[in-house]
Amino acid sequence: MQQARDATSGVVVARRLRCADTHWTRLFGLLGTKDLPSGDGLWLKRSRQVHMIGMRYPIDIAFLDDRLQILRTISALPPGTISPRVAGATSVLELPAGTLAETGLKEGARVEIEGDVERPRGHTGALATALSNVALAALYVFFASAHFEFARRTGQWRTAMPIVVLEAMLVFVALTRRRSLGTSARATDWAIGVVGAFLPLLLRPGEGPGPLA
Known part of the structure; x- marks a missing residue:
């Protein structure tokens, strides 16, 4: 299981981080889920924009570059919306709403991701x-x-x-x-x-x- 932490403070922002690195896993993301439990997260590789079409709950978003430095954050992105396209972003962290404020994760910080890859479940x-x-x-x-x-x-x-x-x-x-x-x-x-x-x-x-x- 992968986890993500703030490289500067060492604060863990996601203890159970799953990876979406194919076209379909990125497209469907968290669709079909009722919530994103505290401590969970989804890492969308090769992505610079996310959509909330069909989602049931808001989430926090962090856009990362290829060095895993945060270029932009969005708190509580609501269902039915589409995020801005962030230039330079190569991946996106999707976290439970309130995680950014709780962990103090801000733009400019660098994220460390470690552990074994776990991909989203489902068929x-x-x-x-x-x-x-x-x-x-x-x-x-x-x-x-x-x-x-x-x-x-x-x-x-x-x-x-x-x-x-x-x-x-x-x-x-x-x-x-x-x-x-x-x-x-x-x-x-x-x-x-x-x-x-x-x-x-x-x-x-x-x-x-x-x-x-």
Whole structure:
């Protein structure tokens, strides 16, 4: 179990700190919980803004940079609101309302986080991953069936079947893809992923006889 403390005063601000370091755990955060017990906290990595949509209770917020220095704090952020986007922040501490005042944690202080990582419990992230995998597989099934039907109708099997085989492989990959342990925030990584995933969908067999016909 991780815990967070004020590096200067040594005061512990969260004795039971859980880590949200994937897209889905950051997105859902504390949603579905009735309260955040005293001494608990959630550390959202790769985040500079939080939302309180669907929350039932207010929380204290501390925005940290990559050295875990506090750039900004918000006390008792109410449900249904969205925090400002804090430039330079790379992670966020979510704490029970009143923790900042009780511990004296202020902007400019540095936080120390130690201990073993514990991630939020629940199956929300796994369910979301499974649903996205099925949706992606269904998309590739649609294109594979369309290309197969084209080959059956025109007889251009040697032209269309490599595309069908490729799309069938992508269906298998989508259905067996495991839940990611981390999500890149770099735009180039997302661009490569999107192009690599959807570029094959632009391949279309021609109507006329090709060089392999």
